[in-house]
Amino acid sequence: VAENSGTYAVIAANMCKQVVALQATMAMMAAKFPGAFNGYTMEITESHQKTKVDTSGTAKDMVESFRGLGLDVHEDQIRKIRDGAEQVAFGVPNEALDGHAFHTYTLKSGDGSVEFQIKHNICGRGTYGDGIADAAMSLASRVAEGRHTKLYEMMDALAAAAMR
Numbered sequence: 001v002a003e004n005s006g007t008y009a010v011i012a013a014n015m016c017k018q019v020v021a022l023q024a025t026m027a028m029m030a031a032k033f034p035g036a037f038n039g040y041t042m043e044i045t046e047s048h049q050k051t052k053v054d055t056s057g058t059a060k061d062m063v064e065s066f067r068g069l070g071l072d073v074h075e076d077q078i079r080k081i082r083d084g085a086e087q088v089a090f091g092v093p094n095e096a097l098d099g100h101a102f103h104t105y106t107l108k109s110g111d112g113s114v115e116f117q118i119k120h121n122i123c124g125r126g127t128y129g130d131g132i133a134d135a136a137m138s139l140a141s142r143v144a145e146g147r148h149t150k151l152y153e154m155m156d157a158l159a160a161a162a163m164r
Contacts, residue, residue, distance in 0.1 A: 030068025
């Protein structure tokens with residue numbers, strides 16, 4: 001819809017610029033080092049406020065990068081936590097239960113002797129507002145330049161170094 005509207009837009013599953021930078025880094029790592037984690041297993045756990053019924057788009061995006069790194073992982077293996085008591089046990093502060101995004105990606109070698117863990121935990125929504133403001137500034141500069149391309153991703157704003 002946005003592409004055919006003739007309107008400039010930034011489309012992103014996540015507007016937190018640091019999370020988007022992590023996603024970009026993981027995608028580059030998968031492209032540069034395909035199969036680096038062959039033989040490893042993976043667990044993905046994500047927690048969001050109880051009103052979010054779908055699986056995290058960020059976690060789904062990360063699955064693609066991990067698959068590129070050689071992990072046999074699929075979106076249906078993402079564990080969603082929406083129960084308050086379980087969220088607190090996962091590390092979510094009580095005051096953030098109504099607005100948070102906690103993700104943990106755990107990779108283990110086949111024999112269990114090596115473990116990697118990547119986490120990104122967000123309490124509140126302020127970081128998303130910062131990302132939206134940066135995306136808007138990036139978009140405004142592209143409009144001012146008269147760019148023919150009108151549809152962008154948040155990674156485009158990062159790449160343009162249009163961050164505050």
